[in-house]
Amino acid sequence: MGLLKNIAGFEIYSRKQRWKLYLLGFAALIVLASLYYTDIMVRKIAHDERQRVELWADAIRKRETLLLDSERLFAVIRHEEEKRVELLTDVYARLQHEQDQDALTFYINILQSNTTIPLALTDEEGEVINLVNLDGRFAGYGEFTGELAAYFSRYPPLRFKMNGGYRYIYYQDSKVFTELREVMDDLIDSFISDIVINSANVPVIVVDSEESELIAHGNVHGVDFDDPEEVSELIQSMAGKQRYLSVNLPTYGQCYVYYTNSFLLTQLRYYPVAQFLAIGIFLFVSYMLFSIARKSEQNQVWVGMSKETAHQLGTPLSSLMAWMEILKMKGVDDDTIREMSKDVKRLENITERFSKIGASPQLVPLDINQSVREITEYMKNRTSRKISIKLAAPQKEAIVPHNPSLFGWVIENIIKNAIDAMQGTGNIYISVQDHENQVMIDISDDGKGIPPSLRKTIFNPGYTSKKSGWGLGLSLSKRIIENYHGGKLFVKDSAINSGTTFRIILLKETDQRRGRGK
Numbered sequence: 001m002g003l004l005k006n007i008a009g010f011e012i013y014s015r016k017q018r019w020k021l022y023l024l025g026f027a028a029l030i031v032l033a034s035l036y037y038t039d040i041m042v043r044k045i046a047h048d049e050r051q052r053v054e055l056w057a058d059a060i061r062k063r064e065t066l067l068l069d070s071e072r073l074f075a076v077i078r079h080e081e082e083k084r085v086e087l088l089t090d091v092y093a094r095l096q097h098e099q100d101q102d103a104l105t106f107y108i109n110i111l112q113s114n115t116t117i118p119l120a121l122t123d124e125e126g127e128v129i130n131l132v133n134l135d136g137r138f139a140g141y142g143e144f145t146g147e148l149a150a151y152f153s154r155y156p157p158l159r160f161k162m163n164g165g166y167r168y169i170y171y172q173d174s175k176v177f178t179e180l181r182e183v184m185d186d187l188i189d190s191f192i193s194d195i196v197i198n199s200a201n202v203p204v205i206v207v208d209s210e211e212s213e214l215i216a217h218g219n220v221h222g223v224d225f226d227d228p229e230e231v232s233e234l235i236q237s238m239a240g241k242q243r244y245l246s247v248n249l250p251t252y253g254q255c256y257v258y259y260t261n262s263f264l265l266t267q268l269r270y271y272p273v274a275q276f277l278a279i280g281i282f283l284f285v286s287y288m289l290f291s292i293a294r295k296s297e298q299n300q301v302w303v304g305m306s307k308e309t310a311h312q313l314g315t316p317l318s319s320l321m322a323w324m325e326i327l328k329m330k331g332v333d334d335d336t337i338r339e340m341s342k343d344v345k346r347l348e349n350i351t352e353r354f355s356k357i358g359a360s361p362q363l364v365p366l367d368i369n370q371s372v373r374e375i376t377e378y379m380k381n382r383t384s385r386k387i388s389i390k391l392a393a394p395q396k397e398a399i400v401p402h403n404p405s406l407f408g409w410v411i412e413n414i415i416k417n418a419i420d421a422m423q424g425t426g427n428i429y430i431s432v433q434d435h436e437n438q439v440m441i442d443i444s445d446d447g448k449g450i451p452p453s454l455r456k457t458i459f460n461p462g463y464t465s466k467k468s469g470w471g472l473g474l475s476l477s478k479r480i481i482e483n484y485h486g487g488k489l490f491v492k493d494s495a496i497n498s499g500t501t502f503r504i505i506l507l508k509e510t511d512q513r514r515g516r517g518k
Contacts, residue, residue: 031279035272042268049202049265064247067187074184077177081117085171088114089158092121092167116174120144120152124166133175144170204259205238208252215255221263317347349405363401363485365509368439369393369432375408376430379415386425389415393432398439400506406480410489413473414443414502421447421500439506442492446499455491481506 119132126144141148152170159166173181193216206215214231224230238258245257261269324340376391383389411430418428422445429444450458459478481489487506494500 027279027283031276034275034279038268038272038275042265042271045265045268046261049262052201061245061247068248070184070187074180077180078173081174081177084114085117085119085158085169088117088119089160089169092160092162092169116176118152118172118174120148120170122168122170124168129167201264202259202262203238204257205234206255206257207235207239209254209256211235211239211256215252219263317344317351320344320347349408363403365399365401366404367397368400368402368407368441368506369395369398369434371402371404371407372411372430372432372441374404375411378408379412383415383419384424387419387422388427389430390427391430391432393430394434396434398432398434399509400439401509402485402506406484410477410480410504411441411443413477417473418443418445418447418500421445423447437508439508441504441506442501443504444499444501449496449498450491450494450500451496452494455494458491459489 114132116133118134119130120128120134121130121132122128122144128142128144128148131138131141138148138151144152152172154172155170157168157170159168161167201219203219203221205217205220207213208215212235214225214235217225217234220234223234235258238260239256244259247255247257320340321344324337324344327340328337372393373391376389380389415428418426422428426446429442431442431444433440433442459474478489481487481504485506487504489502489504492501492503
């Protein structure tokens, strides 16, 4: 349908669009300001957290140095104990050959000086010859078996010859060395605890050099550490972030300490997105509620206005019918009475249309082609000869449930708008296409056309391209077709200075029943 430039109507919708853009821009500014402020907070927290992580990592490196120094000292002590055991073994071997009394005394003093290293001296048959530095639970052992053998199973025995046979010396770590080992184990455990229970409060895991074994973890949530698959996925995900420290731990060797952002920082990074979604949902729900309220209000206005219009038309219509009867009695010629009857019938039809707005119209299965022909013929007889209205409709019936009065009003409104668009001169083409499940009615003109930006606006209540128009025709037409008949009314195509085509789609009777059955 062509576009007639009406400044007042156009400005109303231009202002409406501007206000929408202003509100959208204001909402965008609020969101951007919120995102900007949140980003500043996240950056500050990330900076503080990075500083804490750096201090934590520096502390780990210092503790690692202390731990490695302790391990080296521990290794020296272990080596010295091994040398002492070898010395004691050598002393036992020399005792059988030494004849010098002073030398014998010296060797015996060496043996007696050992007050810390547990020893067990046995012969080839496993008979216990001597036990040194053992507690009372081993006092009754005559053979090197059972708990005694298990106690000395840590190191292989040292062998030497004595009195034509072999003797074996079994030894265990000294009490001092054992205590040092316990201290060393505590240091390792403390070091690992300090890694995973860190002041930076970041998720951290400790894995071996092959990244296959999880040694320790801290501040890691949502993982079942009894499930090997979840543990493996955790290691892969943390290792993939390439934030790690390499440390050497006694017993474990080289290990990797992987860490990532804290849970709080991760939450804050996603907070703007969640905030944006929450604001978007709120705005969407608010807009929908506002639209529903506005449509409900519009419906009430439509119904009230229509009922009032029908009521106001009823009184003069009754008077006109009475005056016609008086004219008949006075002998007015039949042609005049006949034409007046047509106009009165027309007024009755208009009153009926307005009275049905807001009510549930009765849809009657009728031939849609016949309904289109009737309204087309009616409009032909009431338009200028400069307007050519041509109809192409199949002769075969197309049964479509519709209300002839309201449907005719739609066709009439579209034709009137076409006439206005062509400024009283031009051609209007109406075609009816009968398909299996639906009927399509196209109404085309060769007027000025409609810009793409206004193809939906023309259906809004109050929009008009005429100085004297109310802007209700196309809006009512769309409501009649879509709300009452369950069909569709839209601009099929339009081109500036080449014309416009409106399309009406109505479902046939079988499809409407199927839709109601659903």
